[in-house]
Amino acid sequence: MKFMQRSGSSSKKQKAKLATNQQQQQTSSQITKSDYNASVDFIADHPGCWRLLENEAVDKDLVSNDQQSNEIKHPTIIYKSSVFSINNHSYTRLSFQNYNKKVESYMSKYNVYNNQQNGEDGELKQSDEEDNEQITDEKLATYATLMKTIRKKFNKKSSSNIITFDNSSGGKISKRKRRRHKKQQQVNATLLESLPSFSSHNSNNEEETESGVFLNLQYDQEQSIEEGKLTSTGLISEIILQSPVPDTVDDEGASNNTSYPSVNKLVYSTQPRMDDEQSIITTTTSSNEHNISKHQNDTRDIEESFTEDDYEHILKSDVKHIFILSDNGKPVFTRYGDEEKLLTLMGVMQSLISFAEIYNHNQLNYIKAGRSRVVFLHNKPLIFILVTRLNENYSCLLQQLNYCYYQIISTLTLSRIKHKFEAQPNFDLRRWLSNAEKKLLHNIIDMYETDHGMMMSCAKCLIMPLNIRSQIGLVMAQTIRGQKDMIFAIILAHGHLVSIARLKQYHLHPSDLHLLINLVNSSDAFKDVEAWVPVCLPRFDSGGCLHTHISYLDDACDVCLILMTVNAENFHILSDFKQTITDKLKKNGLIGQIKIALVRDRGLSDEIGCNQLRYFAYKSRGLSQYTCSKLLAPYTTKEQQIRLFDLIRYIYGRLHDPNHQLKIIYYAAEYESLLGWLAPGFELHVVFSPMVTLDTVTSCIDRILAYIKREEGQLFIMKCEYF
Amino acid sequence: MSRAQPKPANGAGPNRTCQFKMVLLGESAVGKSSLVLRFVKGQFHEYQESTIGAAFLTQTVCVDDTTVKLELWDTAGQERYHSLAPMYYRGAQAAIVVYDITNGDTFSRAKVWVKELQRQAAPNIVIALAGNKADLAQKRQIEIQDAQTYAEENGLIFMETSAKTAMNVNDIFMAIAKKLPKTPEQTRGPIRSEPITVTSGQTNGANGGTCCAGSK
Numbered sequence: 001m002k003f004m005q006r007s008g009s010s011s012k013k014q015k016a017k018l019a020t021n022q023q024q025q026q027t028s029s030q031i032t033k034s035d036y037n038a039s040v041d042f043i044a045d046h047p048g049c050w051r052l053l054e055n056e057a058v059d060k061d062l063v064s065n066d067q068q069s070n071e072i073k074h075p076t077i078i079y080k081s082s083v084f085s086i087n088n089h090s091y092t093r094l095s096f097q098n099y100n101k102k103v104e105s106y107m108s109k110y111n112v113y114n115n116q117q118n119g120e121d122g123e124l125k126q127s128d129e130e131d132n133e134q135i136t137d138e139k140l141a142t143y144a145t146l147m148k149t150i151r152k153k154f155n156k157k158s159s160s161n162i163i164t165f166d167n168s169s170g171g172k173i174s175k176r177k178r179r180r181h182k183k184q185q186q187v188n189a190t191l192l193e194s195l196p197s198f199s200s201h202n203s204n205n206e207e208e209t210e211s212g213v214f215l216n217l218q219y220d221q222e223q224s225i226e227e228g229k230l231t232s233t234g235l236i237s238e239i240i241l242q243s244p245v246p247d248t249v250d251d252e253g254a255s256n257n258t259s260y261p262s263v264n265k266l267v268y269s270t271q272p273r274m275d276d277e278q279s280i281i282t283t284t285t286s287s288n289e290h291n292i293s294k295h296q297n298d299t300r301d302i303e304e305s306f307t308e309d310d311y312e313h314i315l316k317s318d319v320k321h322i323f324i325l326s327d328n329g330k331p332v333f334t335r336y337g338d339e340e341k342l343l344t345l346m347g348v349m350q351s352l353i354s355f356a357e358i359y360n361h362n363q364l365n366y367i368k369a370g371r372s373r374v375v376f377l378h379n380k381p382l383i384f385i386l387v388t389r390l391n392e393n394y395s396c397l398l399q400q401l402n403y404c405y406y407q408i409i410s411t412l413t414l415s416r417i418k419h420k421f422e423a424q425p426n427f428d429l430r431r432w433l434s435n436a437e438k439k440l441l442h443n444i445i446d447m448y449e450t451d452h453g454m455m456m457s458c459a460k461c462l463i464m465p466l467n468i469r470s471q472i473g474l475v476m477a478q479t480i481r482g483q484k485d486m487i488f489a490i491i492l493a494h495g496h497l498v499s500i501a502r503l504k505q506y507h508l509h510p511s512d513l514h515l516l517i518n519l520v521n522s523s524d525a526f527k528d529v530e531a532w533v534p535v536c537l538p539r540f541d542s543g544g545c546l547h548t549h550i551s552y553l554d555d556a557c558d559v560c561l562i563l564m565t566v567n568a569e570n571f572h573i574l575s576d577f578k579q580t581i582t583d584k585l586k587k588n589g590l591i592g593q594i595k596i597a598l599v600r601d602r603g604l605s606d607e608i609g610c611n612q613l614r615y616f617a618y619k620s621r622g623l624s625q626y627t628c629s630k631l632l633a634p635y636t637t638k639e640q641q642i643r644l645f646d647l648i649r650y651i652y653g654r655l656h657d658p659n660h661q662l663k664i665i666y667y668a669a670e671y672e673s674l675l676g677w678l679a680p681g682f683e684l685h686v687v688f689s690p691m692v693t694l695d696t697v698t699s700c701i702d703r704i705l706a707y708i709k710r711e712e713g714q715l716f717i718m719k720c721e722y723f
Numbered sequence: 724m725s726r727a728q729p730k731p732a733n734g735a736g737p738n739r740t741c742q743f744k745m746v747l748l749g750e751s752a753v754g755k756s757s758l759v760l761r762f763v764k765g766q767f768h769e770y771q772e773s774t775i776g777a778a779f780l781t782q783t784v785c786v787d788d789t790t791v792k793l794e795l796w797d798t799a800g801q802e803r804y805h806s807l808a809p810m811y812y813r814g815a816q817a818a819i820v821v822y823d824i825t826n827g828d829t830f831s832r833a834k835v836w837v838k839e840l841q842r843q844a845a846p847n848i849v850i851a852l853a854g855n856k857a858d859l860a861q862k863r864q865i866e867i868q869d870a871q872t873y874a875e876e877n878g879l880i881f882m883e884t885s886a887k888t889a890m891n892v893n894d895i896f897m898a899i900a901k902k903l904p905k906t907p908e909q910t911r912g913p914i915r916s917e918p919i920t921v922t923s924g925q926t927n928g929a930n931g932g933t934c935c936a937g938s939k
Contacts, residue, residue, distance in 0.1 A: 411803075431802055431803075432801075432802060432803040434751060434773060434801045434803075436772070436773040436774075436775055436801070519775070523772050523773075523775055524772045525756070525771075525772040525773065525774050525775055525778065526775075526778075528760075528764065528780075529778035529779060529780050529797070530779040530780070531774075531775065531777070531778050531779070532776055532777045532779060533775050533776030533777070534776060534807065548776075568810055571779065575779065
């Protein structure tokens, strides 16, 4: 038994059809429940997912061998040569376009009947090879018309689409039975070649000799072309359903037989372009047919295909994708593109996660697929997924996802999200995320790529004389002292920490500070007004809000004061504090001093005096603060900066790799040499010109450390003021 | 930009000072922040950023011989902030409910806000209904007559405004200021009474500076 359903953007028009499909789903899921374990039910309950069932008959030996070890070990997730397998179970997903292409060739070869009047349902079954030799012209003509109809329907623009593969859908569906030994063997052979890890499955299959395609296809009248294309452009593009079919089962019996063995295996493959090696599918796909259908698309709806192309382009480009969806597969956020158009892709991701979790209660963390890396983070009720082709370390990528999670909590609070999803599991979180909140998410993602502080989990301070900084801190602390509801008072200037005063027993975690900086930097709405915003600091308390008074202390909006209290009624008190602090700072000329420090913008690297030194970042681990030199040529362009920061993140990842921790790493890259040093008290990242000698490196590092020791008081906040 | 501002209080003239809390409510992107910014600073930004949480501004106007200091709470219109609204309209003596004349939904939402205010807010609260974006009259979805009738039925001050052209912006604020009761004992009490009574004297003094800076 097998089916797959994909649901597109939901439209009311489609609901009736959905209902029919769901009925069929239910039938199949009931059957599934009775015959198989829980993992199977789950998938059936989730629309927009692909489905897989294990075949005990085929995989018996393997499963029994592996399960024992799997119970103890972590899941083995292999994504190799465009096929994807978890714990020796292989997965794939049906993409309509590719399915189309793939099946067409078989259909033409093996002579397929189809009920065209119905036009909604079609089932393909393997036919005996003998049948194939009796192809008549009449049948070929029928087939041609069928293909035309399918294409037409699939390429039509629509708001929704449902594709179900189900062999239990009763008599109204036309059925075909066919076997395709030759083709199957060919495919399997290719699989075997390209996939050593997968070979046991395939050879098993062949021994059974019953493997084949057994698909029941129900497609909605208004099949969207978007979906087909999208899936083919994403990570996941193809599906091959291979099912052992008992020889004795006839056409009708096969579909109605409830105790029928299930789909045993889904071969998971990716778009060839995503992979280093050629995908199997490409070898069997007719490029002509693809072109024809593409041409049809273009002529039918030029505008549509334009947006589609753009979209395809976005998905295939080398950018770092981040997707956020809810537990039940509803899209919440995507870094690029439009969530609506990614429905299917998100469905796949959700089912990947769900399957891994149900299977031995594992967690899916990370997939490496050719050059692509996919990182998963499942913090109920949200799922965060990152797809990148850059050579970045897992821990850094996970950290970036964690920041997204914190950002969402920061605006909505975890308890509120959980509450809402408990009451209404299918809640669309986008209702709570307006453009302002999405901008925050976008900015925190971008900020991670340009700020080492987020990576190293520390804050960057404005470089200024020690006595001025302590005066500012004192002014804040003295003004606020005695107000028991106050928690934090922070002064920021252009995203740098100037000073902080706090209640003695509470600490501000660096990641919380980054969220605050992001909030202030993301919006001009705080300028010229006093803002009163509830902000949740996830590391402080993910369940509640701190009421935050945000205002600028000067007319040019350079210096920002953030006051945080637990009492929502305290606005006027905080407003008075702001006024008092402004007056005191102005009176002592301290705001002017902050501006001087901002303008001065010390480069640091020139003060160290080493020709080969290009850049450094030093983190004091005790203070959780860092400082870095100014980026000079050649890192003045954005591309170069991004390249450099990617490299530094790579070094950071190597230093902090939990499996293989290093203390010092020296990395000679093409255009620069990098050194990363993880010492007990500090962490140092230095970039040199590529031809630097090791002697220069060591002497330069000595100078940096001596310099930082000397200037420590200016570079860092050494002493925090308390209320 | 060069439009004349409401006259700031300059200690010499009027002899009485009243202070009122006023809240702006309405669906997101109807122009609440634009209205306030036009009124307080005389500015208009074509791409005004959406408000996060709520913004607090003050403006002082002269009504007859009384200086009226308005404490304006410009709230965020997004759905997720609706639960916070009571925090802002509690203790408010005046409210402006804003809708967008080019968007029918925002008018129905405005009606909901009016109902909520009549039920939850202070009983003698002065409510004004502002149909903003009057400069986009060619895209109008809400007829001025419909809004007028609704306002009369509910005893609201009604004006169509445009933050872009500054049409009726000062007028609507002035109309509210005129309608507010001007006895100092009455007005000063409720402002602070609920949250904190201890600090009321201190607060009044400090805010004087803010308002003068804002209305130069």
